Amino acid sequence: MxxxxxxxxxxxxxxxxxxxxxxxxxxxxxxxxxxxxxxxxASSISDDDYKSVGAKLMKDSSTLYHxxxxxxxxxxxxxxxxxxxxxxxxxxxxxxxxxNLKEVQALKDKNITGFSMHLVPRTTLAQKxxxxxxxxxxxxxxxxxxxxxxxxxxxxxxxTAAGTIRPAKVLILGAGVAGLQAIATAKRLGAQVEVFDxxxxxxxxxxxxxxxxxxxxxxxxxGVGDGGYAKETSEDYKKRQEQLIHDHISKSNIVITxxxxxxxxxxxxxxKAMVESMKPGSIIMxxxxxxxxxxxxxxxxxxxxxxxxxxDGTSNIPGTMPIHASELYGKNITALLLxxxxxxxxxxxxxxxxxSGSMFTYKGEITHEQAKIALEAQK
Numbered sequence: 001m002x003x004x005x006x007x008x009x010x011x012x013x014x015x016x017x018x019x020x021x022x023x024x025x026x027x028x029x030x031x032x033x034x035x036x037x038x039x040x041x042a043s044s045i046s047d048d049d050y051k052s053v054g055a056k057l058m059k060d061s062s063t064l065y066h067x068x069x070x071x072x073x074x075x076x077x078x079x080x081x082x083x084x085x086x087x088x089x090x091x092x093x094x095x096x097x098x099x100n101l102k103e104v105q106a107l108k109d110k111n112i113t114g115f116s117m118h119l120v121p122r123t124t125l126a127q128k129x130x131x132x133x134x135x136x137x138x139x140x141x142x143x144x145x146x147x148x149x150x151x152x153x154x155x156x157x158x159x160t161a162a163g164t165i166r167p168a169k170v171l172i173l174g175a176g177v178a179g180l181q182a183i184a185t186a187k188r189l190g191a192q193v194e195v196f197d198x199x200x201x202x203x204x205x206x207x208x209x210x211x212x213x214x215x216x217x218x219x220x221x222x223g224v225g226d227g228g229y230a231k232e233t234s235e236d237y238k239k240r241q242e243q244l245i246h247d248h249i250s251k252s253n254i255v256i257t258x259x260x261x262x263x264x265x266x267x268x269x270x271x272k273a274m275v276e277s278m279k280p281g282s283i284i285m286x287x288x289x290x291x292x293x294x295x296x297x298x299x300x301x302x303x304x305x306x307x308x309x310x311x312d313g314t315s316n317i318p319g320t321m322p323i324h325a326s327e328l329y330g331k332n333i334t335a336l337l338l339x340x341x342x343x344x345x346x347x348x349x350x351x352x353x354x355x356s357g358s359m360f361t362y363k364g365e366i367t368h369e370q371a372k373i374a375l376e377a378q379k
Contacts, residue, residue, distance in 0.1 A: 001345055003337075004068035005035040005050075006061050009078050012301060012315075014042035014322035015329060017072040017093070022330035024053040026337070030344020034058050034068060043322040070346070072333055082106040090346060092333055094118055094131070097360045097371035098263035099291075101378060104371050107361045113348075114361040118263075119368065120336065121357040129339065129354070131332035133177045136287075138325050139317040140181030140258070143285040144170070146317070147254045148189060150310060152281045156190020167192050171248055172211070173269050173294060174258035175202040178287055182256045183209045194248055198241070214248060216240045245269060250277040257294035258287045263370055270295040272306075280308035289313035 003026055005018045016039050018026070023033045033055040037047055047057055058064040065071065065084035073093035077085070079102060085091065088111045095116035097104055107114045117131040127133075148155055151168060158165035170186045172179050175197040183206065186193045193211035203213040216237060249255055249270065255278075260266055266288035275284070275297055286298040293299075297306050298313040305311070318325040340348055340355055350356050360368035366375065 001031055001069040002067055003031050003033045004058075004064045004071045005033065005039055005055070006064055006071065006073060006081075007036050007039045008074050009081060010075050010316075012319060013075055014316075014319040015074045015326045016040045016043045016045060016322075017074050017326075017329065017333060019043065019045055019326050019330045020049045020053045020055075021327070022334040023050060023055050025334050027054045029338055029341065031070075031341075032056070034064055036061055036064050040326075043326040045326070070337070072337070074329060076100050076103055079103065079106055082110065082112070085110060085112055087111055089113075091115065092117070092337060095360065096263060096291075097368050098374040101371070101375055104361065104366060105375065108364060108366055111364045112361060113359065113363070115336070115358045116360055116368075117333065117336070117358075119358045119360065120332075121353055123353065126354050129332050129336040129358075131329050134328040134332055135318040135325060136176065136178040136258075137181045138321050138328070139287050140178035140256075141185050142317050142320055143178075143256050143287055144182050144185040144189065144254070146312065146314075146320075147256070147283045147285050150283055151253060153253060154190075155186070168253040169194070169251055170254045170256070171196070171245075171252040172256045172258070173197075173245065174260075175199070175206050175213075176258055178258040179256070180205060180209065182258070183211045186254070187211065191254070194252075196241075196245060196248070198237075214244060216244055241269075242271075242274075246274050246277065249274055250279070252282060253279065254283050254285070256285045256287065259294050260288050260291060264291070266291040266294050268294065268296050272296050275309050275311070276307045278307075278309045281310075283310045283312065285312050285314075287317065290315040 026033055035050045035055050037059050062084055070090045076093055076095040090113040092115040120126050120129045154165050155168045157167040168191045170191045170193045172182050172195045175195050183193050187210045194214055195206045195211045196214050206213040284295055286293045286295050288294045289298050289300045297311050300313050300315050303312045366372045
């Protein structure tokens with residue numbers, strides 16, 4: 001079977017789906033790998049690097065797609081790309097199946113078997129396939145550095161001959177993978193770190209990294225959803241949550257927001273009035289900007305200044321570190337593909353939790369229930 005590695009179709013995408021080390025692994029397991037010329041250049045990978053591990057060069061995407069049985073991508077394909085896909089082939093990429101509905105329908109109509117890296121189950125067996133976590137780790141780390149480079153004050157406590165410099169205060173909203181990495185990075189830089197999350201269960205992890213956990217007092221775990229994700233909370237909880245965040249955000253120099261509910265718009269945690277209570281020169285890094293942002297004023301892929309507060313809506317922070325981001329993503333996507341393979345062929349077990357959980361289209365049908373519901377709602 002032939003695997004394709006195309007150039008990414010989004011202008012701000014610097015990652016490649018499968019770098020040479022992962023290609024080597026796929027060839028070793030019986031696959032033939034074709035790549036589009038220049039697909040790895042933004043990740044500092046040359047065409048010769050791919051050729052050196054046995055991949056075959058294709059000069060245009062049309063030829064690449066028409067010849068390939070399996071296409072590996074970072075981002076979901078455009079409708080024009082889907083037209084080029086070979087009927088009955090397989091696609092694996094990041095894909096928000098309840099948001100990219102036109103593309104889901106187009107894949108269904110061409111009998112494409114679609115797998116989304118967003119849907120990989122969060123189980124022990126699937127950890128090495130968890131691309132959401134590997135990329136969120138990078139986003140959490142780099143967001144702190146991006147904020148620190150813009151900040152007009154030191155991050156650590158300093159005792160100088162001229163007097164004592166107080167440490168920067170960092171508030172992190174959401175203690176998932178990105179949030180925990182942001183905590184660790186901010187602490188290494190010497191900042192005082194506070195963390196809010198609707199899931200009380202993460203308190204121990206937060207405190208083990210040296211941060212202070214702030215929480216809304218509640219008798220139930222109402223913010224705890226399936227698979228370790230957060231879920232929607234009650235209106236009463238939201239009011240108390242807003243007041244708590246407001247009390248702490250007004251004292252913070254950096255705020256990093258990471259709250260995402262899969263397949264839904266990001267919850268607004270920082271309304272305009274809250275931004276206006278922040279110190280001049282403060283910075284908000286909104287890691288949820290891809291799905292609308294946790295700040296009411298966030299603009300995706302833009303940086304704005306409101307009331308002297310910087311709000312950064314960069315949606316592809318992992319893409320600012322393309323070498324390691326591509327390396328990790330390549331390992332994730334290769335692990336998933338090889339898990340579903342035998343002797344260089346796809347061997348799909350629809351009763352397997354990882355295979356069926358990651359799949360969203362198969363043999364002209366939409367297999368992901370939430371995507372089905374979203375499509376029906378559009379009719």
